[in-house]
Amino acid sequence: MIRPCLLATVVLAACSNARDAAPDAKPIAIDSASAIDGGGDAPAGPDGATSGIVLNEVVAAGAPDWFEIANPTAADADLTGVYFSDDLTPAVTAGANVAFIADGSHVSGHQYFVVDVDSAVVGFALAKDEALSLWRDTDGDRKASAGDTLIDSVDWVDGDAPAASSFARLPDGAGAFATTATPTRGAANQ
Numbered sequence: 001m002i003r004p005c006l007l008a009t010v011v012l013a014a015c016s017n018a019r020d021a022a023p024d025a026k027p028i029a030i031d032s033a034s035a036i037d038g039g040g041d042a043p044a045g046p047d048g049a050t051s052g053i054v055l056n057e058v059v060a061a062g063a064p065d066w067f068e069i070a071n072p073t074a075a076d077a078d079l080t081g082v083y084f085s086d087d088l089t090p091a092v093t094a095g096a097n098v099a100f101i102a103d104g105s106h107v108s109g110h111q112y113f114v115v116d117v118d119s120a121v122v123g124f125a126l127a128k129d130e131a132l133s134l135w136r137d138t139d140g141d142r143k144a145s146a147g148d149t150l151i152d153s154v155d156w157v158d159g160d161a162p163a164a165s166s167f168a169r170l171p172d173g174a175g176a177f178a179t180t181a182t183p184t185r186g187a188a189n190q
């Protein structure tokens with residue numbers, strides 16, 4: 001069942017190493033949609049007890065680009081303090097693109113959360129050969145830093161996520177990433 005879209009915002013981290021830069025708040029379209037089929041709990045992400053959410057799907061040749069977070073667990077997952085980057089190690093890469101998901105955002109148990117990644121919205125987009133990492137701002141300094149916790153990451157090369165396709169976990173929420181024929185924004189991967 002597809003539920004109505006809702007609007008939320010992301011707060012831009014102006015630059016991962018611009019300590020004193022005030023973050024901008026810009027709107028981003030996010031939708032929370034159908035429940036994950038099956039209902040079984042998938043393995044937790046690398047941060048284990050911190051959250052069971054995973055990066056579930058990436059569209060890198062979209063208009064806009066987007067990625068999907070899945071919550072395969074039954075528990076609500078708080079996304080306050082969660083940020084994403086197009087670099088696998090944003091805390092050590094000078095100038096890495098980083099954007100925070102809006103405080104107060106959450107993804108309910110067995111639900112999805114979609115984030116548009118567009119230059120006009122978050123200041124960067126995803127390329128055909130790139131990566132995406134999802135972090136929790138464990139040290140609370142509102143930027144990518146060594147004390148933060150990796151939630152999940154995905155790396156793809158040219159051909160993995162071409163136009164009209166996505167790079168997604170199969171089986172949904174739990175499997176390895178593979179190229180799909182049909183993006184499933186806010187719904188179970190197929």
Ligand SMILES: [Ca+2]
Binds near residue numbers: 060061062125127128
């Ligand atoms: Ca792109």
Ligand SMILES: [Ca+2]
Binds near residue numbers: 139140144146147148
């Ligand atoms: Ca931090």
Ligand SMILES: [Ca+2]
Binds near residue numbers: 056068183184187
């Ligand atoms: Ca999906």
